[in-house]
Amino acid sequence: MPPRWGITVPFQGIPLAEQRELVAELPDLGYTDVWSSESNAADAFTPLALAAAWAPRLRLGTAIAPVYTRGPATLAMSAATLAAAAPGRFALGVGTSSNVIVESWNGIPFTEPFKRVRDTVRFLRRALSGEKVTEEYETFAVRGFTAGLVPDEPPPLLVAALRPGMLRLAGREGDGAIINWLSADDVRTVVPHVHRGGPDKEVAARIFVLPDVDPDTARGLARRQIAAYLNVPVYRAFHEWLGRDELTPMWRAWESGDRKGALAAIPDAVVDELVVHGPAQHCREQVQRYVDNGVTTPIIALPGPGDPVSAVRAMGLR
Structure with missing residues (x-):
C-alpha cells in the first residue's frame, strides 16, 4: 500500500451539503488525503473546511489555489485559518492557474507567472510564520502585513508545476510539487527536476480515473x-x-x-x-505505477460518469 492515497473533493454529482457521509467514510476505505481544486465550481477552501470537520483523520490539500485571484494577504489568511482548524493536516498548494481562469474569467493580467508564484511562496513563508512583512517583490508589494491568526504548525507549501523552471522552483523554494495531466511514464521525466531541491520533496499528482x-x-x-x-x-x-x-x-x-x-x-x-x-483493480494498479515512478501523493480525480459513491468505493484500498 502506498503511504498516501488521495482523492479530489468535492465529488461531482452530489450536492455539497449531502457529501458528509461519503467523506466520513473515506478513511475506512483507505484514503489518507482529500485535495480540492479551483476553476469554475467550488472554491479551494470550503470543501476542505467541511472535510476537516467530517473526517478528522484526513489530510487536506489545495491543488491548487491560484496566486493571482486572491491577494497575497488574503491567500495567507485563508491558509492560516484552515491550518489552525486542522492542525498538522493541511498542505497549501499554489500555482499560476491558467490564462483562461485568470484573465478571461477574473479580468486579471496573466503576467510573469513564474515570478508571481516565486514571490507568493516567499511571502507566504514569512506571513504564515507570523512575521511582519514589508517587501517590494517583483510582482507585488506588501506593506506592513502581520497575520492575526498564526497556525502552530505552518502548512507545507507545494507549487503546481509543469515544465523545468517551475518544477525546480517547487523543489528549491517549496516543499514539493503538484503535477497534473501526465502519464505514469512522464513522471520519470518530471520528478528529477523537483528532486534537485532535495530527495525528500513531496510530489503530488492529480490522476484522472474512470473506474468500471x-x-x-x-x-x-x-x-x-x-x-x-x-x-x-x-x-x-x-x-x-x-x-x-x-x-x-x-x-x-x-x-x-x-x-x-x-x-x-x-x-x-x-x-x-x-x-x-478500466476495471477498478486495473485502475488501482495503474495509479500505483505513478507511485512507482516517483509520485508520493497520488490524488484520484473522478470526472464521471455514473454513481460517484460507487467510484469512490471502488478506488479505495480497503
Whole structure:
C-alpha cells in the first residue's frame, strides 16, 4: 500500500451539503488525503473546511489555489485559518492557474507567472510564520502585513508545476510539487527536476480515473477532457516539452476552429496514457505505477460518469 492515497473533493454529482457521509467514510476505505481544486465550481477552501470537520483523520490539500485571484494577504489568511482548524493536516498548494481562469474569467493580467508564484511562496513563508512583512517583490508589494491568526504548525507549501523552471522552483523554494495531466511514464521525466531541491520533496499528482467504465465511453469522456485542458497554452507547452507530438493534429484542428476534428484527432494511445480507465483493480494498479515512478501523493480525480459513491468505493484500498 502506498503511504498516501488521495482523492479530489468535492465529488461531482452530489450536492455539497449531502457529501458528509461519503467523506466520513473515506478513511475506512483507505484514503489518507482529500485535495480540492479551483476553476469554475467550488472554491479551494470550503470543501476542505467541511472535510476537516467530517473526517478528522484526513489530510487536506489545495491543488491548487491560484496566486493571482486572491491577494497575497488574503491567500495567507485563508491558509492560516484552515491550518489552525486542522492542525498538522493541511498542505497549501499554489500555482499560476491558467490564462483562461485568470484573465478571461477574473479580468486579471496573466503576467510573469513564474515570478508571481516565486514571490507568493516567499511571502507566504514569512506571513504564515507570523512575521511582519514589508517587501517590494517583483510582482507585488506588501506593506506592513502581520497575520492575526498564526497556525502552530505552518502548512507545507507545494507549487503546481509543469515544465523545468517551475518544477525546480517547487523543489528549491517549496516543499514539493503538484503535477497534473501526465502519464505514469512522464513522471520519470518530471520528478528529477523537483528532486534537485532535495530527495525528500513531496510530489503530488492529480490522476484522472474512470473506474468500471467501458472503453468506448471512457475514451469519449477522456477526449473531451483532454481537448478542454491540453489546448490551454500552459498545458500545450507542457506536452510539447514532453515530446507528445501525437497531439499536433489536435492542436492544429483546434486552432482552425474545428472542435469535432480536434476530438477525433486524439489517438486512443494518448487517451489511455493520460486517463486511467478500466476495471477498478486495473485502475488501482495503474495509479500505483505513478507511485512507482516517483509520485508520493497520488490524488484520484473522478470526472464521471455514473454513481460517484460507487467510484469512490471502488478506488479505495480497503
